[in-house]
Structures are given as C-alpha cells and as structure tokens.
Amino acid sequence: MTSSRENPAGTAYTAPETLNDAVIRIAGNSQDGIQSVGAMLARLAGRSEMEVMTYMTIPATISGGPSIFQVHMGSGRVLSAGDAADILVAFYQHSYDDHLESLRDGGVLLYDSTNVEPDLDVLRERRITPVPVPMTSLTIEILGGTGKKKGKNIFLLGLIAQTFRLDMDKIRRLLAEVFGHKDESVLRNALLALEGGYAYSIGDMLSFFTFEEPRLAEGEAAVTKVTMTGNQALAYGAIAAGIRFGAAYPITPWTEVMEQLRCDLPGYRGSFIQTEDELAGIAAALGAAYGGVPAMTGSSGPGLALKSEAISFAVMAEIPLLIVDVQRGGPSTGLPTNVEQSDLNLALHAGHGDAPRVVLAAANVEDCFHLVIEAVRIAHEYSVPVIFLSDQAIATRIEAFPFPDLTSVVRFPGAMPVIADSYKPYSLDRITRHLPPGSRILDGKYPNVTGLEHDESGHPSANSKVHMAMTAKRRTKLEVLAETLPCPEVRGPESGELLLVGWGSTMGVIREAVDRAAAKGACYSAVHLRYLNPLPPGLEELFRHFERVLVVEMNDRDTNGCGQLARVLRAQYALPHVGGITKTDGLSFRIGELLSRIEETVDSRPSAAGPPAEPANFSH
Amino acid sequence: MVHTVNDTPMCAEPRPPLTRADLKADRPTWCPGCGDFSVLAIYHKLLEKKNLPQESIVTLSGIGCSSRFPYFVNTHSVHFIHGRILPFATGLSLSRPDLHPIVFIGDGDAYSIGGNHFDHCARKNVRLMVVVMDNQVYGLTKKQTSPTSPVGFKSKTDPWGSKVAPINPTKKLVSSGATFVARTAASNPNHMLEMMEAALEHDGFSVVECFSECVQFNPGSFDAAVPRKGGSYPPVPADHDITDEEEAYALTREPFPGYFGIYYKVDRPTLNETETGLAADPVSDSDPDAVRSRLEASLRRLT
Ligand SMILES: Cc1ncc(C[n+]2csc(CCOP(=O)(O)OP(=O)(O)O)c2C)c(N)n1
Ligand code: SF4
Ligand SMILES: [Mg+2]
Numbered sequence: 001m002t003s004s005r006e007n008p009a010g011t012a013y014t015a016p017e018t019l020n021d022a023v024i025r026i027a028g029n030s031q032d033g034i035q036s037v038g039a040m041l042a043r044l045a046g047r048s049e050m051e052v053m054t055y056m057t058i059p060a061t062i063s064g065g066p067s068i069f070q071v072h073m074g075s076g077r078v079l080s081a082g083d084a085a086d087i088l089v090a091f092y093q094h095s096y097d098d099h100l101e102s103l104r105d106g107g108v109l110l111y112d113s114t115n116v117e118p119d120l121d122v123l124r125e126r127r128i129t130p131v132p133v134p135m136t137s138l139t140i141e142i143l144g145g146t147g148k149k150k151g152k153n154i155f156l157l158g159l160i161a162q163t164f165r166l167d168m169d170k171i172r173r174l175l176a177e178v179f180g181h182k183d184e185s186v187l188r189n190a191l192l193a194l195e196g197g198y199a200y201s202i203g204d205m206l207s208f209f210t211f212e213e214p215r216l217a218e219g220e221a222a223v224t225k226v227t228m229t230g231n232q233a234l235a236y237g238a239i240a241a242g243i244r245f246g247a248a249y250p251i252t253p254w255t256e257v258m259e260q261l262r263c264d265l266p267g268y269r270g271s272f273i274q275t276e277d278e279l280a281g282i283a284a285a286l287g288a289a290y291g292g293v294p295a296m297t298g299s300s301g302p303g304l305a306l307k308s309e310a311i312s313f314a315v316m317a318e319i320p321l322l323i324v325d326v327q328r329g330g331p332s333t334g335l336p337t338n339v340e341q342s343d344l345n346l347a348l349h350a351g352h353g354d355a356p357r358v359v360l361a362a363a364n365v366e367d368c369f370h371l372v373i374e375a376v377r378i379a380h381e382y383s384v385p386v387i388f389l390s391d392q393a394i395a396t397r398i399e400a401f402p403f404p405d406l407t408s409v410v411r412f413p414g415a416m417p418v419i420a421d422s423y424k425p426y427s428l429d430r431i432t433r434h435l436p437p438g439s440r441i442l443d444g445k446y447p448n449v450t451g452l453e454h455d456e457s458g459h460p461s462a463n464s465k466v467h468m469a470m471t472a473k474r475r476t477k478l479e480v481l482a483e484t485l486p487c488p489e490v491r492g493p494e495s496g497e498l499l500l501v502g503w504g505s506t507m508g509v510i511r512e513a514v515d516r517a518a519a520k521g522a523c524y525s526a527v528h529l530r531y532l533n534p535l536p537p538g539l540e541e542l543f544r545h546f547e548r549v550l551v552v553e554m555n556d557r558d559t560n561g562c563g564q565l566a567r568v569l570r571a572q573y574a575l576p577h578v579g580g581i582t583k584t585d586g587l588s589f590r591i592g593e594l595l596s597r598i599e600e601t602v603d604s605r606p607s608a609a610g611p612p613a614e615p616a617n618f619s620h
Numbered sequence: 621m622v623h624t625v626n627d628t629p630m631c632a633e634p635r636p637p638l639t640r641a642d643l644k645a646d647r648p649t650w651c652p653g654c655g656d657f658s659v660l661a662i663y664h665k666l667l668e669k670k671n672l673p674q675e676s677i678v679t680l681s682g683i684g685c686s687s688r689f690p691y692f693v694n695t696h697s698v699h700f701i702h703g704r705i706l707p708f709a710t711g712l713s714l715s716r717p718d719l720h721p722i723v724f725i726g727d728g729d730a731y732s733i734g735g736n737h738f739d740h741c742a743r744k745n746v747r748l749m750v751v752v753m754d755n756q757v758y759g760l761t762k763k764q765t766s767p768t769s770p771v772g773f774k775s776k777t778d779p780w781g782s783k784v785a786p787i788n789p790t791k792k793l794v795s796s797g798a799t800f801v802a803r804t805a806a807s808n809p810n811h812m813l814e815m816m817e818a819a820l821e822h823d824g825f826s827v828v829e830c831f832s833e834c835v836q837f838n839p840g841s842f843d844a845a846v847p848r849k850g851g852s853y854p855p856v857p858a859d860h861d862i863t864d865e866e867e868a869y870a871l872t873r874e875p876f877p878g879y880f881g882i883y884y885k886v887d888r889p890t891l892n893e894t895e896t897g898l899a900a901d902p903v904s905d906s907d908p909d910a911v912r913s914r915l916e917a918s919l920r921r922l923t
Binding site for chain 1: 710
C-alpha cells in the first residue's frame with residue numbers, strides 16, 4: 001500500500017501515480033476553518049467506501065495561531081493518521097516554512113500564492129510539484145470582502161474535490177447539512193466557494209495523481225459508517241452503556257465528553273452536571289451510583305489526581321463507577337494540548353491503601369464507543385471503579401467506523417429498588433451487588449455503605465480477621481474478572497525475535513510499522529493491550545516466546561529503559577527481556593520514527609533474554 | 621429473597637407507623653454527655669413524627685465524631701469521606717427524587733474541608749437537608765482548632781489561643797444562596813425538632829446550624845446559650861421577615877450566642893427541578909426500543 005507511493009528518483013514530474021490512500025495536511029491558522037474542512041473531508045470519506053483517520057493540532061491559546069489538520073483516507077485499512085503528507089496545503093508563509101518537512105519527496109505543494117512564496121530550488125531538489133493558487137484573492141472575488149477571512153476553507157474543499165475526484169453531490173449535501181440551519185446566505189456563499197474551487201484549473205496536478213475513490217466489489221454490501229472524534233464516541237458509548245448520570249469539571253482534552261453528555265443525557269431522563277471541582281464531580285457520581293443509577297465522572301491527569309481519595313472510597317465501599325481520563329502531557333499543567341500516555345501509573349495507583357481497581361485503555365475512536373460499554377459492564381458486574389484511559393490524540397482525531405449494532409450494545413445496568421427479606425451489603429460469599437436505597441428490607445436491618453473497614457453488614461470493624469477477609473474480597477473479584485478476559489490477539493507470528501506491545505492510541509502506528517517492516521523482510525509481531533488492570537491471561541506465555549519484548553509508549557523511561565506499562569509488565573512477570581521504547585515530545589509516534597527507534601533499540605542493547613538471574617542475597 | 625418493588629403485592633399493604641424501635645441501630649459510641657446524643661434522639665423523633673417510608677430515608681455523613689451518625693439510625697445510610705458528602709448527596713438527590721437524603725456533619729467537615737461544596741450546593745439549591753453539628757472544635761481528631769472556634773480558643777494546634785476570626789456560618793449560608801437557614805442548639809430539643817421539621821419540609825437546600833457541645837474537648841462552650849446554666853436562648857424576633865436577605869444578615873451580626881430560629885427561607889427553583897426540564901421529550905430506560913432509536917438518531921447525524 002505504501003510502497004506504491006515511493007517515488008523512484010527521476011520519475012517525478014512525468015509518471016502519473018495511482019494512490020490507494022492519500023495523506024493531506026492542511027496548514028494555516030486556527031481561525032481559517034481548517035478544522036471544519038478537515039472534519040468535512042473525514043465525514044465524506046466515512047460516507048464512501050474509504051477508510052479515514054485524521055490528526056489535528058490546535059493552538060493552546062484561544063485567540064488563534066498556527067493550526068493543522070491532517071486527513072488520511074484510502075481504500076485499504078487506514079490505521080494511523082499517516083506519516084508524510086502527499087499533499088501539503090499551505091495558507092501562509094509560516095505554514096509553508098513549518099510544514100514543508102512533513103511533505104514527502106515527490107509530493108504536491110498546494111499553496112495560497114496570495115501569501116506564500118516557496119523556495120523553488122528546494123522544491124525541485126525534492127521533486128515536489130508546486131501548485132500555486134491565489135486562494136485568498138479568488139475567494140474574495142467570488143464572495144466579496146468577507147472572503148478574505150471566510151470561505152477560503154470551502155474553496156479549498158472544492159480544489160481537493162477536484163484533485164481527488166470526490167463526489168460533488170455528496171459534498172453539496174454535506175454543506176447543506178452543515179450550514180442549512182444558518183442564514184440562507186451562508187449556505188449560498190459556501191456553495192459558491194465550493195464550485196469556485198472545483199472549477200479552478202489546476203489541471204497539471206491531476207496528471208501526477210490518480211486517486212480512485214474505492215468502489216464496492218460485486219456483491220459486497222455497503223457498510224454504513226459513523227464518523228466522529230474519540231471524545232464524541234466516548235460520550236455516545238457511555239449512553240449506550242446505560243450511563244444516566246455524570247458529574248465533572250472541565251479540563252482539556254476531556255471537556256468535550258462532558259459537554260456532549262450535558263446536552264444529550266437529559267434526552268434519556270439522565271443528567272450530567274458541571275460541579276465546582278473534580279472532588280465534587282466524583283462524589284456526585286458516586287452518590288448517583290449508590291442510588292443505583294449508572295454513573296460516571298471524568299477528567300484529564302490533574303483532575304484524576306484530585307479524585308484519588310474518592311477512588312479509594314469506591315473501592316472500599318464497592319460502588320460501580322466509570323472514571324474517564326483523557327490524558328494529556330504532564331506532570332502538573334504540563335502540555336494541555338499535547339498527547340502523552342503518562343497517567344498510567346496514576347490510573348493504576350491513584351488512591352490510598354490497597355485499592356484494586358480496573359483500568360482499561362481505548363486504542364482508537366471506535367474503541368471509545370465499544371470499550372466504554374465494556375468498562376461500564378465490568379463496573380456493575382464487579383461493583384468496582386473502572387478507570388478508562390483515552391488520550392489527546394484519540395480525543396481529537398476523527399475516524400469512521402461501522403455503525404454499531406445497537407440491539408446488541410445498548411445496556412441497562414442500573415439497579416432498581418427491591419423488597420428483600422434480609423440483606424448484607426458486603427456478604428463474603430459473593431461479589432457485592434448493592435441494593436439501592438429505596439429497597440425495603442423486611443427484617444428491618446438497613447445497610448450501611450461505608451469507607452470504614454466493615455463487616456458483612458457494613459458495620460465498622462477494625463478486627464484483623466475482618467480486614468483480611470474484606471481486603472481479599474476486594475482483590476479476589478479482580479482475579480475472577482481476569483480469568484474471564486480474552487487473550488489479546490497477536491499480529492504476526494506467535495513467537496520470534498521481537499514482540500511489540502502497545503496500549504492506547506499507538507495501535508494504528510504500531511500495526512503499520514509491523515506491516516511496513518514485513519514488506520522489507522523484517523518479522524515483528526505486535527500485541528495491543530486494552531485491559532491494563534487486571535492484565536489478561538496468556539501474556540507471560542506469549543512474552544516467553546519472544547527473544548525480546550518492547551513496550552511502545554508515549555511517556556518517560558525509568559533506569560531500565562522502561563516506560564510506565566513496560567515497568568508493570570516487567571514486574572508482573574519478572575521477565576528481564578521486557579524493555580521499552582518511549583518518547584516525550586508530546587506528539588504521536590510516526591511510523592518511520594517508530595521503525596528507526598526499534599532498529600536502534602535492537603542494535604544498541606543486547607537482548608537480556610534467558611532465565612532470570614539468581615536473586616541477590618541481601619543477608620549480612 | 622428479593623422481589624422487585626413493582627411486582628410484589630407487599631408494597632400495597634398498609635404499614636404500621638414507624639416506631640423508635642424500628643429506627644434503633646448500633647449503640648452510639650460518643651462520649652457520655654456529648655451533645656450529639658440529643659441530635660440523634662431528635663432525629664429519631666423527627667422520623668417517627670413524619671412517618672416517612674423507612675426505605676426512602678437515606679442518612680448521610682462525612683467524617684468526624686458527629687459523622688458517625690448513620691450507624692446509629694436504622695435507615696439506608698452512607699458514611700462517606702471527609703468534606704465531600706454534600707456533592708455525594710447532590711448526585712443521589714438528583715438521580716433519585718423519590719428518596720429523602722438527610723446529611724449530618726461536623727463544623728470542620730462542613731465549613732473547612734467541605735466549605736467550597738457548601739457554597740455551591742446552596743447556590744444551586746439542591747433538594748437536600750443538612751444538619752451541621754457545630755461543636756466549634758475538631759472532636760474526632762482530638763481537639764484542633766475548627767473554622768468556628770472563637771478567637772482565643774486553646775487547642776492542640778493553637779496552644780496560645782486561636783488568633784484568627786471564625787467564620788460566621790449563618791452569614792456564609794445566606795450569602796452563598798441557601799434557601800433555608802436556621803440556627804438551633806442540641807441543648808434545646810424541642811426547638812431542634814421544630815427547626816429540623818421545617819428544614820425537612822423545605823423544598824430546596826435547607827441547613828440547620830446546630831450547636832452540639834463537645835464535652836470532651838470544648839466543655840461549656842455553649843453555656844451562654846443555655847438558660848439553666850445562666851445563659852439565654854434568644855429566639856429570632858417575631859417580626860423578623862424570613863424572606864428578607866438584609867434582615868437575615870442583620871440577625872447574623874448579633875454577638876454570641878446570637879438568635880435561634882429560622883433566619884432565612886425563600887422559594888427558588890431547585891436544581892432538581894431545573895435539571896428535569898432540560899429535554900422536551902425524554903425517553904425512559906423502561907422503554908428500551910425508544911432508547912435505542914434515540915441513540916440511533918444521534919448517530920445517524922454522524923454518518
Ligand atoms: C481527607 C481527610 N483529612 C483529615 C481527616 C481527619 N479528620 C477526621 S474528622 C476531622 C475533623 C473533625 O471535625 P468536625 O468535622 O468538626 O467533626 P467533629 O468530630 O467535631 O464532630 C479530621 C481532621 C480525614 N479523615 N480525612
Ligand atoms: S470527642 Fe467531643 S464530639 Fe466527640 S464524642 Fe466526645 S464529646 Fe462528642
Ligand atoms: Mg466539630
């Protein structure tokens with residue numbers, strides 16, 4: 001798939017290329033509507049047989065600033081947002097200066113010649129085709145003075161439609177959906193700008209690319225797809241999971257989840273409230289969960305840290321709760337709009353005392369929908385808090401995925417009040433399942449739900465035997481859960497030289513790296529973990545079948561070269577050949593980058609495989 | 621055996637009234653003579669008097685001597701963490717309008733670690749009743765200065781006497797928007813019952829600030845409010861307008877022991893009410909198909 005794009009020296013400018021997939025990077029300022037045109041392209045791709053994945057950066061300041069949107073669309077399985085762009089669209093000189101690097105050799109530079117002056121020597125050297133289009137002045141011509149700021153993005157959409165022969169009817173329909181509810185002139189102008197871009201002659205460029213929009217094979221049924229960001233998927237997944245109450249405090253990049261739920265939950269007789277702080281957020285969610293209403297809270301790293309005392313309560317009192325952490329760069333306020341996977345330690349350990357909880361991590365946008373349903377199921381079946389990790393990259397990127405089958409995924413895990421003869425909330429012979437208040441207990445003994453260590457009825461007890469038994473009860477249920485978890489699927493052979501282990505948003509990149517390495521004759525395998533606590537069965541066996549295991553993650557390494565998950569796995573299985581590839585630049589891995597990091601790591605450090613060394617003798 | 625409420629005939633049965641025996645639970649662990657005993661006794665009396673269905677009462681607390689409360693009353697109960705029971709109770713109140721959540725906490729829990737939550741519950745007017753058992757000291761942790769300890773109070777953290785001004789609970793409550801603010805004392809059971817009853821009947825965020833003496837670490841602190849100990853128990857003046865914020869502030873400025881009674885009571889839409897009316901035609905989980913088609917419609921917009 002990717003090799004067809006490699007442009008052998010000397011053939012550029014002449015031979016037309018057929019692309020299976022294309023990466024378009026649009027660079028401008030945030031107020032240019034780049035995000036919205038990117039989102040429309042993604043939605044269009046989702047409405048065709050194309051796969052799509054996007055990536056965007058937004059400035060941390062509200063007032064605007066450089067911004068990009070990258071769309072990767074194609075006919076194969078699009079796994080990542082793509083490395084080098086096939087087409088770079090540069091609105092300004094700074095866009096050109098900052099992003100020319102990201103354009104592949106032999107690619108196309110489409111630039112606003114009103115604002116950008118490219119260095120033609122460099123372009124020639126890199127066999128890049130320059131396509132100057134006076135976008136600003138043309139848009140002003142079409143729309144009048146307002147076109148200087150508005151409409152350029154839609155003009156660009158027309159240009160892209162022309163280049164990739166996208167279905168114009170679909171685009172017109174989409175514009176009608178997006179602008180239809182506004183003043184009539186808005187849609188009219190958008191259509192004008194679109195047609196202008198579509199009609200503008202960039203004929204030459206067409207000869208360098210032919211991009212066929214994939215068509216269905218004979219007898220193949222069209223798959224309806226939904227196109228959304230990870231944060232949207234998370235919100236809808238929560239609704240499908242049966243969440244009917246939420247409470248949280250805003251923080252980037254978590255906020256859109258709560259905004260979406262705030263708007264949507266009332267339609268399901270639910271509610272999502274904005275609380276005064278994160279402590280109140282988790283407390284209110286726990287209150288609803290205690291009431292038998294499936295509930296959630298969420299935040300990013302700083303807020304999860306604040307919630308930790310209540311997480312320990314949820315463990316102790318055995319209250320089912322979904323806690324989302326959309327990770328960003330840390331520590332402290334850190335890098336609010338960058339990606340990092342550095343909250344794993346916090347997710348696993350936030351809270352005091354022995355406080356076993358479940359931790360899951362979404363691998364992509366689709367996962368945000370489906371895995372959050374699994375998280376809510378586990379929370380309710382085991383009466384335990386479940387921490388659900390997403391990250392900035394998944395939160396903001398747009399993917400298309402098959403329309404979920406709602407008959408099978410929509411759940412109603414809430415607990416209704418009942419009438420019981422008698423009731424012990426913390427009975428030792430079963431997994432705790434609270435009767436919600438409102439339940440009538442006929443023997444007249446009403447239950448206490450408490451954060452103090454307690455006996456089976458919920459009465460405080462500092463008795464050693466009780467504490468031991470209850471601590472074990474809270475631990476054992478996770479052992480029971482672990483046995484039910486699916487062994488993660490291995491991509492590639494089940495034994496060999498190198499196994500890459502991933503979690504979270506790195507899945508697509510790791511898979512593309514494995515595929516690309518395979519095309520060059522290197523045989524790597526990969527496994528992606530969604531259940532981070534408890535870990536699924538079979539991992540130790542799997543790890544033993546490889547000479548080397550490298551955990552790829554976006555966080556910092558310890559003195560053994562291990563990132564946060566690598567350290568957990570190394571400790572869990574006492575396997576010294578588990579190591580890591582980590583990074584802290586606040587950006588997602590690129591495929592090329594990952595491949596060279598793998599090569600470096602494999603070359604530089606000899607594999608520590610083999611039987612673990614004798615334990616050190618510390619006696620004097 | 622467990623039945624669902626709807627499919628059992630038992631809920632239709634007439635029930636004998638709630639008695640003190642029904643409400644009896646663990647034996648209180650407070651020091652003999654602690655004011656909290658009488659708050660508990662009055663709570664039992666209140667529940668007996670109101671005769672609410674026992675299963676619909678939820679007694680909630682934070683952490684402190686006073687917060688041991690839930691173990692001593694036989695209702696559904698929650699002993700949460702220090703300072704956070706108000707948001708917990710908010711979540712319960714909003715999601716289970718059929719219940720009667722009643723919170724008992726100490727002055728440290730309410731006004732120090734949980735102070736922020738108090739302001740916001742008041743401002744949002746959550747349907748919730750709160751009794752602050754104010755002993756002007758940290759009892760459970762054995763005598764540290766509390767946010768209501770008076771200047772000069774000698775504690776283990778202020779052996780030379782506290783030098784900072786205490787907060788004025790009723791003033792704080794009125795200014796943050798509580799729609800029911802009353803003041804009472806455990807030494808006056810009848811008045812306490814009257815205030816708690818009015819608070820329970822109030823539709824909104826109702827707070828009863830209640831002096832409850834810590835005989836262990838702050839003995840005699842409220843003698844000035846106990847007539848039989850030579851003090852006085854001045855009632856809120858008969859001509860006080862409980863709906864007038866300025867008049868309420870005037871009461872809060874009275875020096876110790878101050879007035880006892882209802883300072884402020886107004887009607888304002890509760891958060892419970894405003895949250896319920898947000899969607900025009902909400903679907904219910906009791907109609908799974910309707911839920912699915914609503915979600916389906918939302919997702920369709922993203923195709
Ligand atoms: C997070 C946290 N901080 C501190 C404590 C210790 N602690 C328990 S109760 C309390 C103060 C109790 O004072 P108050 O709320 O006035 O209740 P009282 O015991 O006087 O009734 C403190 C500091 C705790 N349990 N949790
Ligand atoms: S220490 Fe004070 S508040 Fe606590 S039980 Fe004893 S008398 Fe009551
Ligand atoms: Mg106190």
